[in-house]
Amino acid sequence: MTPLDYDYLRGFLKARSGLVLSNDKQYLIESRLMPIVRKQGMSGIGDLVAKLKVPGSEALATRVTEAMTTNESFFFRDKTPFDHFRELMMPALLKARASRRQIRIWCAAASTGQEPYSLAMILKDMAAQLAGWRVEIIGTDLSGEVLDRAKAGIYTQFEVQRGLPIQMLLKHFTQNGDQWVISPEIRSMVHYRTLNLLNDFSALGQFDIIYCRNVLIYFDQPTKIDVLNRAARLLAPDGYLLLGAAETVVGLTDAFKPIAERRGLYTPSEKTTATAPRLTALAGGRVA
Template sequence: MKPQDFDVYKNMLYAKSGYVITIDKAYLLESRLAPVIKKHGIANMDLLTMKMRSNPPTALVDDIVDAMTTNETMFFRDQKPFDKFRDVIVPGIIKAKGPNCTIRIWSAACSSGQEPYTLGIMMKENALKWAGVKFEIIATDLSREILDQAKAGKYSQFEVQRGMPIMMLVKYFTQTGETWTIKDDIKNMVQFRQFNLLDPMEQFGTFDVIFCRNVLIYFDQQTKGKILEKMAKRVHKHGYLLMGGAETVLGITQAFKPLEGERGVYIPA
């Protein structure tokens, strides 16, 4: 792909989502846009680029943004953040708010739903211990298509195998052939909404926990800072922010600081 063609997508993607792609990811652009080309009946990549240079229809632009910003996920991804949620974060919030509190959680880039459903399963598994606590899970993603998938709660054999312990698979899923569907009692615990992290966040109110893992890596430093500062205003004083293992707030914002001894967990500064 020619650099000037690549820039058409790079600039559009940055303007619409804040995502930054570099020329070394041109191969990703071509492979991820192949289904979009097919869906819109466009003969090839060059013709798609031509369309993008003129006045592309909104549906086409949305599909390109969807295709480029959809990220891989899995149930109980990295495990440790969920252990910390159970052993450090929820006890910390209960200590601050009392045993009969409501804990509001935001899964800020939920993709196909594995993260919020993992949280729902954890709440069921710890229901006795957290008997008085009411949980609210808001899960957002930029992609409408991936949110539809998340809401359906249907996963392939390959997807459930990547992270879901077998006892929980049997307990919380139903099976139809090679498709595994999360049961309604878990599904009903999660509210899914389409949301762009670049937009104002006031509509969501305030959270006790924000999961924002492995998503800010796609933004430039300035955008990361803006998003984190907006999040800091949406998290309670006693609240927590969880980021991916390779991510940090250090050098980006002073609105959060690391929670000592708990890698990947941040608290308002």
Template sequence: MNVNDFEYIAQLLYQRSGLVITQEKAYLLESRLNPVARKWDLDGFEALITAMRTKKDEQMIVDVTEAMTTNESFFFRDTRPFDQFRDIVLPHLLEARKAQKKLRIWSAASSSGQEPYTIAMILKELAAQMPGWTIDILATDLSKEILSKAQEGLYSQFEVQRGLPITLLMKYFTQDGDRWRINDEIKKMVTYRPFNLLDSPAGLGTFDVIFCRNVLIYFDQETKGQVLDRIAKIMPGDGFLYLGGAETVLGISDSFEVIPGQRGVYRLTGSDAALELKVG
């Protein structure tokens, strides 16, 4: 790939999704874009880039952007964030919201649905502790194709073996040929819609808990800060933000601060309401 083609597609991906592609990651272009080229009956990803330059077909650009931004996910990824949510954050919010009996949770960059369905299963397991509560789980992603997979709720044997306890597999999934389909009672707990994290989330409403895990690592520092500052505006004073294990707010945004003893979960800077959160 010549330098001009690389710079063209790198700039396009940055403008459309915030994704930063360096020369060291140029190999990803071939592996992820060759299938898109075949879809458009083109001879390889270089022919695809040429067609993008000349035709400027919006659907082709969308297909390329989605192919480059679709990342893997799995159930109960990294385990600890979901233990924190179940054992620390959720009890705190159930007490703080006992008058309203309503919680809203956002799974941003939800990919193929494993994260929001994990949250839904945790809440379903604790349903006896929440009689009369209304809990909304919104899951969003840039890719409409991956959202369709998430909404279908159909996973391979490999996908359900990655992190999903066998007890929950047996309880909330049914076998469908050589794959597993998540039950409707879990599926209906999650609402999916397309959303680009480069846009303002103000129209999505306010969320008590936001999972924005393992996506900021693909952005540059400036874009990370912008995303975090926009997220801060749609959280109540005692809301919680989850980032991935390799992500941080330090040196990026002043809107959030670390909760002592709780790696990966953050609160709004200066939040008094969350100071009673247990640590350890």
């Protein structure tokens, strides 16, 4: 791979996905893209770059982008964001939404589905409290391939052993050979859509909770600021934003303020609340 090829791919990936690569990530590109090169019968990365430059190469561009984006995920990842969900967010929203009985949740980097399904399992355990409520979970991701896996709800033994309590595995999954299939009931609680966070996502409507974890770390500062400010406009004035352990809004935007002693958890600032539009209730799936 020549320096010119690397520079082209860096610019291509930033424009397509927001992924920012430093000057020393050639090995990463080669390891992720050489399988595509071989499958397409190309001679090397240079050939791949040449084909990406040809008009009408959208299918190849999509494969390259999906191969380069990180889709690491596991059930109840980092634990703390799910403790926040159980202990603070849902109790507060059950009181605040008592008259409307609707809650909308967005997982903005859903990957293969472990995060939204973790939330769905918690909600299922709260079925008695949520009787008659309409709770909608939307999972989005740039990669249609990983979302197809999420929709199927089929996981390996290794995947279900990463963070999933044994009692939840036995309660919500069925074993099929060396794979585990999540129950249709849990699967039906999550709706998936392909979405690039670099594009307009206002059509999703407003949410009470947004999980946007471990995706901003791959963006440069202007992109982080843009995504956070646009997310703020979709969040209810008393809603919640969850970021990853290595992410923060500090120094990026004043649209959110941190919640004391709740790592990674934010709520809209007074400035955002003052200009926020009224929450629009959309139809979703019932928990019970």
